[in-house]
Amino acid sequence: MSPRIRGLRTCRAFLKARPQAADAALALALLVVGLPQLYLEELPRGLGRHYAETDPWHLLLVVAATMALAFRRTRPLAALLWISAGEVLITLASYPPTIPDLVAFMVAAYSVAAHRGLAVSALGGLVALVTMNVILVTFPEDLGLITVLTDNALLVGVWVLGRNLRLRRAYFAELEDRAARLERARGTDARAARVEERSRIARELHDVVAHHVSVMTVQAGAARRIMDRHPAGAREAMTTIEEVGRTALSEMRRIVGVLRTERDSEGVGAELAPQPGLGDLGELLDSVRETGLSVQLWIEGEARTPSPGVDVAAFRLIQEALTNTLKHAGPQARAWVRLHYTDEDLTVEIEDDGRGTATIIADNGDNPGHGLVGMYERVALYGGELRIGPRVGGGFGVRARFPLQA
Structure with missing residues (x-):
């Protein structure tokens, strides 16, 4: 330069x-x-005599x-x-x-x-x-009418030019301000989306780990108690522990796979399998029954296909409630799962006749654990209603209502 x-x-x-x-x-x-x-x-001739020196x-x-x-x-x-x-x-x-x-x-x-x-x-x-x-x-x-009008029009044109320039500057300033606001809003939305995604992943991990580890713990305790007098039963319990552990690892890999980049996720298509839903409820109840907990299922009304989010949320709700029953209800408890379909919504009820609220809350003082918080978050996310508390006649109950299309 x-x-x-x-x-x-x-x-x-x-x-x-x-x-x-x-x-x-x-x-x-x-x-x-x-x-x-x-x-x-x-000055031109004729004008000089009219002006002072x-x-x-x-x-x-x-x-x-x-x-x-x-x-x-x-x-x-x-x-x-x-x-x-x-x-x-x-x-x-x-x-x-x-x-x-x-x-x-x-x-x-x-x-x-x-x-x-x-x-x-x-x-x-x-x-x-x-x-x-x-x-x-x-x-x-005498300047004449045309000259007077022309000079006035020139002045008005200069004023209008300045006014238009001001309006144009204000318009561009508004565009820049709007772009800045949109950029800030996009950043805020991105941060909120990251927080929400972290919460969702935390709920998924909690549901997977809590349920499967609870089943494995119950089965391991049963195998230890019957190992000497009933080796075949102990081997069956150990087989169940192995299968549940593999299922837990598979689900955890699937959830963690969501966090991978495209480059990291090459060749891990199996880890990104669809999330479980109410169609997998039979397998969930079978795995719970293998721990010794008696679980019964009722389906009322004409079964309808909920939205994918509601499908996953209802399954995870049942999974978490049964996990709490396994951990807190006691060895002789029984559980009931009821699905009630209407034209507009789905009601999910999980009840047991175990020791009730005290043992569920006791692990964390007066504050509910991550599982109960996750239940509230899941149901609220899809515009549903949730009630959790002691059951009439003893035990504990969870009742949630989901709109079918949320």
């Missing part, structure tokens, strides 16, 4: 950062270009009116009023008009429209229009 271009860019950056200095430079440029007119250019007062008025452009962006209305007053004084003193003050007057009218609101810019436009017509009316010769 040449030194000249680099210097021009530095100068432009300096003036852009200091608008008042740029406006002052504009006013000085007008004076440098226009002041020689006062001394070098003669240029003197220091004339020069002072022209400089004062033109230099007011230095405030055209910071105080545009004040600058316009000052320049208009200078134009009226020049006219009343019979001094000839010059390029610097006339251009400064037009620029000031444009600036008040471009940098102020409608009320202030309308007031400035009215002041400029009155000043223009005062100058035209006091002109020493």
Whole structure:
């Protein structure tokens, strides 16, 4: 880059950062270009006799009116009023008009429209229009209607140009602000989605680990107790533990597979198998019965296909409730699972006749564990209702209602 271009860019950056200095430079440029007119250019014949000779007062008025452009962006209305007053004084003193003050007057009218609101810019436009017509009316010769209309139209056009520029700047500022708001909202939504996804994965992992580990624990305890007197039963229990462990690992790999990137997930299509639903309820109940817990299932109403999310949520709810029964209800407990279908919703009830609420809550003081919190979150996620508490006649009950299409 040449030194000249680099210097021009530095100068432009300096003036852009200091608008008042740029406006002052504009006013000085007008004076440098226009002041020689006062001394070098003669007025046309016939007009000279109507104007006074240029003197220091004339020069002072022209400089004062033109230099007011230095405030055209910071105080545009004040600058316009000052320049208009200078134009009226020049006219009343019979001094000839010059390029610097006339251009400064037009620029000031444009600036008040471009940098102020409608009320202030309308007031400035009215002041400029009155000043223009005062100058035209006091002109020493008859200008004619066409000239008067043309000059007024030029002033109005300059004002409209400034107004349109202001509206355009406001429009682009609104677009930039909207884009910034959308960017912030997108970031907020992304963070909320990450939090929700972490919660969902935590619920899935809890459901898988809690259920399968509970089954394995019960089976291992049974195998230990009957190992000496009933080896065949112990081997059967150990086989069940092996199968449940493999199922747990498979489900955990599937859940963790969701977190993989495309590159990491090559060749792991089996880990991304569909999530279990109510169609897998039979296998779940069979695995629970193998632990020794008696579980009965009732299906009422015409079975309907729920939405995929409700299907998974209902299955996980039953799985978590039966896991709690295994852990807390006691060795002689029984459990019942009931599915009630209507045209609009699905009601899921899981009850047992075990030791009830106390043992479920006892592990964490007065605060429910992750399993109960996960139940509430799952049901609420699909617009359902959940009730958890002691069962009439002893035991514990979970009742949830899901809309079929959530």
